[in-house]
Amino acid sequence: MSSHSTVVAIAALACVVALAGCEPRPSDRSSDSADVVRPEVGVVTLRSQAVVMTAELPGRVVASQTAEVRPQVSGIVQQRLFEEGSEVAEGASLYQIDPAPYKAAYDSAVAALQKAEATVPSAQAKAERYQGLVKQSAVSKQDFDDAVAALAHAKAEVATAKASVETARINLDYTTIKAPIGGRTDRSSLTPGALVTAGQTGLLTTIRTLDPIFVDVIQSSTNLLNLRQAIDSGRLKVSGSHVAVKLKLENGTIYPLAGKLGFSEANVSTSTGTVTLRAVFPNPQRLLLPGMYVRAIVEEGVAPDSFLVPQRAVTRNTKGEAIAMFLDQDGKAEERVLSVIRSVGNNWLIGAGVRDGDRVIVEGTQHVRPGQTATGAEVVVDDKTGEVLGRLPPQRRAARPGAEP
Incomplete structure (x- = not known):
């Protein structure tokens, strides 16, 4: 081999060795791959x-008390004694019916009572006198029995007259229609001068008690069953004797005052499979009104x-x-x-x-x-x-x- 060929071969071998040295090691390649992925x-x-467990349930606001005001005696309404939509106390006067005929009936009943009471002393004295004479055989037994019966009749007349006086007094009192409960009144359905009758179907007004106020919420019987099983198994712990409830109003805000769960119905609706729960809330500002749709956030317990x-x-x-x-x-x-x-x-x-x-x-x-x-x-x-x-x-x-x- 010539010297020139030898030099070329040596140079080629050196290049192969150099290229081999430039190949990355397996460890370097795996490291690069790890960085990529x-x-x-x-x-x-x-x-x-x-974790505090809560359930958000739909509900409606309901007045804690509702009274439909109707007349209990007939007559002409002389005046309305309240302002429509105002708060009235229990026993406050609402309407005044013309009391004149009822005052006359009361006076007549009182006079009849006085007349009946006037006959009692005479009948009493006669019966006592005959009681002594019948022992002496001065009067017959029949006369004595008649005197005793007359006394009893006189006393019965007094009792009847007293009942008549009480009835007349009650009717006279009914001429002033009073609020059976305290709360807010609705509009009046009549004006002074209207004729009303006892037991009529038409309402004069309605009174609703707004503080406190109720919220009736609906919960499925399945969720109620799961809740009770979680409490019984210890997965859920209830703190205190009252279940706290919060309200989310129609506009999405949270009602500032908390309420408590009052009771739950003891039956499940056969048509919807739900149970009605009632919560009680304070309502001093009358922000909650009957008929409002709300979301009740019921605190069911704590899961430790x-x-x-x-x-x-x-x-x-x-x-x-x-x-x-x-x-x-x-x-x-x-x-x-x-x-x-x-x-x-x-x-x-x-x-x-x-x-x-x-x-x-x-x-x-x-x-x-x-x-x-x-x-x-x-x-x-x-x-x-x-x-x-x-x-x-x-x-x-x-x-x-x-x-x-």
Whole structure:
């Protein structure tokens, strides 16, 4: 071989060796690959806590007392004694019916009573006198019996007259129509000069007691059964003897005063499968009016040592099971099946499938698969909206050396 050929061969061999030295090592290649597929996700660390359980139920406001005012005697209405739509106290005068005929009837009954009472002393004296004479056989036994009967008749006439006086007095009192309960009046259905009759079907006005006021809410029998079973099993603890209730008004605001649950009906509606619950609320400002539609937030109890998982982190698999993605201590993603009990705001109350300190992925789950390694960044989820407060920084994806952009 010539010297020139030898030099060329040596140069080629050197180039091959140099190129071999430029190949990346397997460890370097795997490191670059790990950097490319390691996304950053938002996580929330779960902690055991006592969760206040509430149920938001539809309801209607109902007056605590309602009285329909009707006349109890007939006559001409002389005047209306209240202002329509005003608050009246129990026993307040509402209407005045012409009392003249009833005053005359009362006076006549009093006179009849006086007349009946005047006959009693004479009959009493005669009976006592005949009682002594009959022992001496000075009068017949029949005459004595007649005297005793006359005395009894006189006393009965007095009793009848007293009853007539009382009836006349009651009718005279009824000429002033009074409020049977305290509350707010409706409009008046008549004006002075109108003729009213006892027992008429038409109302004069209606009075409703607005403080306190009732709210009738509807709950399904299924939810009520689940609630009682949770309390019996100890999963739910009730504090105190009264169940607290809050109200969400028609415009979405919260009523400032809390109420309490009064009672629940002892039967389930056969048509709707629901049970009616009644809550009692103070209403000093008369903000709540009968007929209003509201949402009652009923505090059912407290679930101790419970976990809340944001709803945005939970999905469903093909079997319909609730699943969520978690990051373990090594940053590896794992998928778990969760036992969901119920919703609490924008969270799910979990019965099984989580532990204290678990990190659940709430943002970026579309970038990771089970078994894949990811970087977890702690985020805060707004309980009211369910949205993540703030955004995660852009994902860092390192390009391979020499790769095209």
